[in-house]
Amino acid sequence: MALASVLGIFAHVDTTLQAIRELRAKGFADLTVYTPVPVEEIEEEIEHVRPLSKVRLFTVVGGVTGTATGFFLTIWSSLKWGLVTGGKDPVSIPPFVIIGFELTILFGGLATLLAVFLLGRLPRIRQSATYDPRFTLDRFGVAVACPPDRAQTVSALLSAAGAEEVRR
Amino acid sequence: MSVGLPDRPVTWADVNKDVERTVSMPGNLYFGWMCIVALTLFAGIVAWTYQIYTGMGAAGKRTPQMWAMYITTFVFWIGIGHAGTLISAVLYLFRAKWRTSIYRAAEAMTVFAVMTAGLFPLIHAGRMWFAYWLTPYPNQRYLWPNFKSPLVWDVFAISTYLTISVVFFIVGLIPDVAALRDRSTGVKKKIFAVIAMGWEGSDVQWKHYRRGYGLLAALATPLVLSVHSVVSFDFAMALVPGWHSTLFAPFFVDGAIFSGFAMVLILVLPMRYYFNWYPYITDKHLDAMAKLILVTSLVLTYFYTCEVFTAWYSGDHFERASVFAKATKQYAWAYWLMYFCNSVVPLVLFSKKARINTVVLYIVSILVLIGMWFERFNIIVPGLGHDFYPYTWGTYYPTITDSTIIVGSFAWFFILFLGFIRVMPSLSIVEVKEVLPHPLKHAVHGAHHGGGH
Secondary structure: OOOEEEEEEEOOHHHHHHHHHHHHHOOOOOEEEEOOOOOHHHHHHHHOOOOOOOHHHHHHHHHHHHHHHHHHHHHHHHHHOOOOEOOEOOOOHHHHHHHHHHHHHHHHHHHHHHHHHHHOOOOOOOOOOOOOHHHHOOOEEEEEEEOHHHHHHHHHHHHHHOOOEEEO | OOOOOOOOOOOHHHHHHHHHHHHOOOOHHHHHHHHHHHHHHHHHHHHHHHHHHHOHHHHOOEOOEOOOHHHHHHHHHHHHHHHHHHHHHHHHHOOOHHHOOOHHHHHHHHHHHHHHHOHHHHHHHOOHHHHHHHOOOOOOOOOOOOOOOHHHHHHHHHHHHHHHHHHHHHHHHHHHHHHHHOOOOHHHHHHHHHHHOOOOOEHHHHHHHHHHHHHHHHHHHHHHHHHHHHHHHHHHOOOOOOOOOOOHHHHHHHHHHHHHHHHHHHHHHHHHHHOOOOOOOOHHHHHHHHHHHHHHHHHHHHHHHHHHHHHHHHOOHHHHHHHHHHHHOOOHHHHHHHHHHHHHHHHHHHOHHHHOOHHHHHHHHHHHHHHHHHHHHHHHHHHHHOOOOHHHOOOOOOOHHHHHHHHHHHHHHHHHHHHHHHHOOOOOHHHHHHHOOOOOOOOOOOOOOOOOO
């Protein structure tokens, strides 16, 4: 059965929070919350039931790859030409630490960027049906995906919580 | 133009409006400035073309000063970039709220300053079409860069710094461009829509965005400290008297932050005036930046003193002779100008009145930039001009070609920056809103100022 979506538009942080809590209490778990800025209270309310963001995993894998690449590149290429420069052994670790460090940051940063895009589903070609341009101004949105027969209940709930506007 | 604060608290919608104003069609004054900047840039391009055509002699390069004004200006511009990363990454991690209204402009400054700095090794190298030799790439002769050379470290440090600064900058721009997209029409909307990449501000997007932003800040923090340290190794690894010092890394980083904040003030003060951003960039912000300039100036003075002290205390004849020559011989004017601009002038900021007086701040900032340019000049030119043997001593004379290229580099920076502030949000909509009181229907006990910071 296809799900219906109901959108409530709110003007305040506290009313948005109340709506989220009440929806959760009634068993509606498939929520999308739109906010103009990240709001800590709302984030806590939604996130305490969800797993932590996986962005850090990307960062650490990127960073470690960078370190490994930096040391591999410097050591391997120095061995290709075993030339003594500056009176130092071809494989001298201290100067290679700099390359290893820079590539750690570079790969770690690029992997983080990739994670923000991949996990945040960016770029989006088509706008979500429940999006409203006011969500980048000063309005909050709570979109609920629910079975069509319960849409009426959700609408009533959103209005009761203080939604300025409810769309189905 | 109305100047001053509105008679009611700033709302979230005001922030959007105040930023949207800045991306509208600019007036004649703006185009007038752009023409001057573009002509200066053109002069710089002509001078570079002439240098490529005639050879490096046109730049006044002769022994002993084979590194002259180009490397001076390279270090200068890299230094300018540091304040932007400090504001966007380090102050973010410290949760300093005052950073929000200046960080976008500072970050743009970083990206453009590094783009300007990056030109100088190419200009300086002469045959810049072989610049790719510096990067490691597989080739049939199995030739690889010498990874023990500080100049190769520089290539890695600067290109990483540019890449990470651009990434940080773009990530920060996405939600703001989305806000502009939602309130514009026609072609403008389409362009913003492409740049915003369909950002909607949903909980899933914010969750990963916030985590990613924090991690980028954590990566950029050690990076910003490492970049100028690596640049300082270009000097410190050599045996030239006055260069061969373990002081150089912190000395360079501190000087970079010092000059960078001066540049932020030079850029932000006119923006505040012309865009009427008085509600966002307040006296508190100016005071905080002025204090940072003062602190970094005092630290710099300490390093200057250490430099002289170590030269004397080392008992090394060449170190002592180098400092003596800098302070008394043909470049003495540059040496004392540096002391005046970097150590004496910023002392005026001990006064609270001076810290919030825009005229004073502007003059101090310009003098700091001059002083910091001469600091690098004093390290490079007199340093190379007076090393171990009297028969290698010499004086460098600038030429019209290299001076024009350096003036042109400022035009290149300003054309990028002036262009940016009229097409992109140069005040962060999201971050400024975050520190404003969040809209609440039922007031809670105690003033509630948004979360996040």
